[in-house]
Amino acid sequence: MQNVKKIDPRPNISEDIANTLRNMIFDGYFSAGERINEVHLSTELGVSRTPLREALTTLAAEEALYHSPRRGFFVSELSREEFEDIYPMRAILDPAALRLSGRPSRESFSKLERINEKMKGTRDFKTRASLDDEWHLELIRDCNNRVLIGQIKLFMNRIRRYGLAFHQDRQVVEMSTTEHQEIIDALKKDDLESACEWLRRNLTSDKTPILNWLEGRKTK
Amino acid sequence: MQNVKKIDPRPNISEDIANTLRNMIFDGYFSAGERINEVHLSTELGVSRTPLREALTTLAAEEALYHSPRRGFFVSELSREEFEDIYPMRAILDPAALRLSGRPSRESFSKLERINEKMKGTRDFKTRASLDDEWHLELIRDCNNRVLIGQIKLFMNRIRRYGLAFHQDRQVVEMSTTEHQEIIDALKKDDLESACEWLRRNLTSDKTPILNWLEGRKTK
DNA sequence: TTATATTTAACTGTATACAGTATTTAGTTA
DNA sequence: TAACTAAATACTGTATACAGTTAAATATAA
Numbered sequence: 455m456q457n458v459k460k461i462d463p464r465p466n467i468s469e470d471i472a473n474t475l476r477n478m479i480f481d482g483y484f485s486a487g488e489r490i491n492e493v494h495l496s497t498e499l500g501v502s503r504t505p506l507r508e509a510l511t512t513l514a515a516e517e518a519l520y521h522s523p524r525r526g527f528f529v530s531e532l533s534r535e536e537f538e539d540i541y542p543m544r545a546i547l548d549p550a551a552l553r554l555s556g557r558p559s560r561e562s563f564s565k566l567e568r569i570n571e572k573m574k575g576t577r578d579f580k581t582r583a584s585l586d587d588e589w590h591l592e593l594i595r596d597c598n599n600r601v602l603i604g605q606i607k608l609f610m611n612r613i614r615r616y617g618l619a620f621h622q623d624r625q626v627v628e629m630s631t632t633e634h635q636e637i638i639d640a641l642k643k644d645d646l647e648s649a650c651e652w653l654r655r656n657l658t659s660d661k662t663p664i665l666n667w668l669e670g671r672k673t674k
Numbered sequence: 675m676q677n678v679k680k681i682d683p684r685p686n687i688s689e690d691i692a693n694t695l696r697n698m699i700f701d702g703y704f705s706a707g708e709r710i711n712e713v714h715l716s717t718e719l720g721v722s723r724t725p726l727r728e729a730l731t732t733l734a735a736e737e738a739l740y741h742s743p744r745r746g747f748f749v750s751e752l753s754r755e756e757f758e759d760i761y762p763m764r765a766i767l768d769p770a771a772l773r774l775s776g777r778p779s780r781e782s783f784s785k786l787e788r789i790n791e792k793m794k795g796t797r798d799f800k801t802r803a804s805l806d807d808e809w810h811l812e813l814i815r816d817c818n819n820r821v822l823i824g825q826i827k828l829f830m831n832r833i834r835r836y837g838l839a840f841h842q843d844r845q846v847v848e849m850s851t852t853e854h855q856e857i858i859d860a861l862k863k864d865d866l867e868s869a870c871e872w873l874r875r876n877l878t879s880d881k882t883p884i885l886n887w888l889e890g891r892k893t894k
Numbered sequence: 895t896t897a898t899a900t901t902t903a904a905c906t907g908t909a910t911a912c913a914g915t916a917t918t919t920a921g922t923t924a
Numbered sequence: 925t926a927a928c929t930a931a932a933t934a935c936t937g938t939a940t941a942c943a944g945t946t947a948a949a950t951a952t953a954a
Contacts, residue, residue: 464743464744465743466743466744466906466907466908467907468731468907468908469743491934491935492935492936493934493935493936501909502909502910503908503909503910503936504724504907504908504910505907505908505909507728507936507937508727508728508907511688511728511731511735512731512734512735514732515732515735515736516735523686523689523936523937524684524914524915524916524936524937525915525916525917525935525936526916526935526936536821538819539819539820539821539822540821542822543821543825546766546767546770546822547766550766599758599762600759601756601759601760601763602762602766605763605825686936686937686938687937687938688937688938711904711905712905712906713904713906721938722938722939722940723906723938723939724937724938724939724940725937725938725939727906727907743906743907744905744907744944744945744946745905745945745946746905746946895954896953896954897952897953897954898951898952898953898954899950899951899953900949900951900952901949901950901951902947902948902949902950903949904945904946904947904948905944905945905946905947906944906945906946907942907945908941908942908943908944909940909941909942910939910940910941910942911939911940911941912937912938912939912940913936913937913938913939914935914936914937914938915934915935915936915937916933916934916935916936917932917933917934917935918931918932918934919930919931919932920929920930920931920932921928921929921930921931922928923926923929924925924926924928
């Protein structure tokens with residue numbers, strides 16, 4: 455038998471703080487473009503600058519922050535340019551994952567319908583958005599490519615910031631629960647390709663309103 | 675006019691070191707699974723541990739390294755599992771980028787053929803591999819989605835480690851210059867879809883030999 | 895000798911100090 | 925007042941110190 459080292463799951467401060475910061479950013483705790491003061495933030499979080507900086511470095515690698523030498527870390531701006539780049543990514547990645555997953559299991563089907571029902575009855579944007587994420591991850595549960603799933607999760611986060619900022623200004627728009635149902639129906643008929651097509655459509659439907667909002671937001 | 679801050683392009687040690695390390699890893703300077711000794715490496719590179727650790731954190735976010743709390747940083751192993759996950763990514767991403775690019779310009783066409791010719795005459799694996807990367811980036815030059823291009827570059831690097839390790843053991847295998855030509859020909863006929871199909875095929879053709887090699891390498 | 899316990903050394907994780915660089919504030923001139 | 929300059933302050937980048945943990949070496953028992 456191979457001598458597999460037991461790995462210690464205890465995280466360390468750097469990684470803890472990275473998770474904390476990630477949530478703070480995606481939940482809109484910082485405003486876009488904001489400069490991060492390392493001294494203030496470190497005392498606020500009760501840690502020294504070293505692990506904080508390592509966390510900031512991690513977040514910069516994920517492009518949630520950017521780094522300007524000798525000026526520090528900044529929260530990434532929400533821009534039309536970035537949005538137009540990251541938004542189509544899921545329409546590329548998710549259908550590929552669905553193709554690898556194939557038809558969901560019986561349990562997955564009922565779970566998908568349960569989540570979709572819950573979405574219909576939810577008005578709060580944040581919970582609605584996480585239900586949407588949950589639904590999409592359930593849809594591709596059988597995809598065994600962990601890297602692909604990881605990428606999808608990454609772009610879920612990056613795109614959420616836009617949805618959040620948008621829905622703070624505007625009213626909640628009807629999120630595509632009917633499209634979800636179309637995907638489920640197609641899969642039940644074993645029609646993977648039209649399921650992929652509906653999925654692609656579902657992942658592009660939000661684009662226009664947010665794009666318009668980004669355009670009309672030159673007031674800043 | 676908006677007050678656009680001139681950005682200072684001078685990098686800092688952390689970022690310098692990150693680039694250095696990235697090249698060291700992708701070029702096979704470290705062996706897979708190797709543990710990184712921060713003290714030794716920092717003196718070797720002539721910097722203190724702090725910027726080195728920030729660089730290591732960056733590389734860990736890119737999954738070139740992994741981090742085990744209180745044990746340190748390790749060079750990621752080459753595993754069949756990871757290979758099977760990352761290898762298909764380019765077959766997903768590249769055709770999507772080609773669809774966004776559309777038909778290449780006249781200059782691109784000649785550049786593509788020039789690079790491909792050069793590839794045919796090159797026996798050294800490393801230069802051949804970078805010519806291949808160059809060719810593929812030229813193919814999708816008109817894709818205006820920078821994020822998508824960035825992802826492709828990321829996976830180029832991650833996959834290269836496998837190709838390199840493989841070609842150190844085995845003989846150089848004929849790289850798919852004929853497939854490249856098929857792609858060019860299809861595009862000249864304005865047949866984007868079959869170009870995408872050839873591209874997908876090109877990006878899956880190397881898989882089997884490397885996979886076999888990974889399988890048969892249980893000697894370790 | 896092999897296996898287990900104990901001590902020692904090495905290494906990582908975090909805090910802190912310090913130097914050099916931006917940024918802000920106050921002061922000066924038109 | 926507005927524009928410009930100079931001094932003061934704040935902040936980042938890097939080095940270093942130290943504590944706690946892991947890994948290695950040595951000693952002890954089977």
